[in-house]
Amino acid sequence: EAGVAQSPRYKIIEKRQSVAFWCNPISGHATLYWYQQILGQGPKLLIQFQNNGVVDDSQLPKDRFSAERLKGVDSTLKIQPAKLEDSAVYLCASSLSLVDRWTSGRFLKAYEQYFGPGTRLTVT
């Protein structure tokens, strides 16, 4: 099965410019996450989608960051305008379900998230 796809892999922009990242989750995964990982730190959740609805965006800096998942499949994350402190790796992840549950004889592990390769953003 294909993994989580992200593009671009690298992006260099100047501060105050805008940038957009794209993510295509594993087929059939209902839950999609965007994380920000600053060098030397763990990933920090920005936003979580269940299908095309937002479950949690409490840590998303909404004055400059936006995200959408219009058809419940792929997603875009945008930063406008970018700041120096936005330099980080932006990781997209997906999981089968929002909660652990049995359905149709199969156990859906919500806790097992699959990460894409990330987009390394450098803001100069």
Next chain:
Amino acid sequence: GQSLEQPSEVTAVEGAIVQINCTYQTSGFYGLSWYQQHDGGAPTFLSYNALDGLEETGRFSSFLSRSDSYGYLLLQELQMKDSASYFCAVRADTGRRALTFGSGTRLQVQP
């Protein structure tokens, strides 16, 4: 909110056993996960504990004590390829089931 503490670095030799500890503080608790991340790579899922006790998956085992808010990842028969960062992550028992990650433990395996 949630906070997690784990050692920043651990060094061990090939073939040895290493334990990476994780303590957490959270307003609610659903489970503790462990992820491995090689330099420049994506985090990959290793294990998950929702209940007290030990879970074993090959050379890796993970332990959880909910009463102590503590868990650890045990890596046996260390190999050079195990050199990576290891993150513990908490799922809070709220409608928000996403992960809160620790800062990671960088494991260096030496020959």
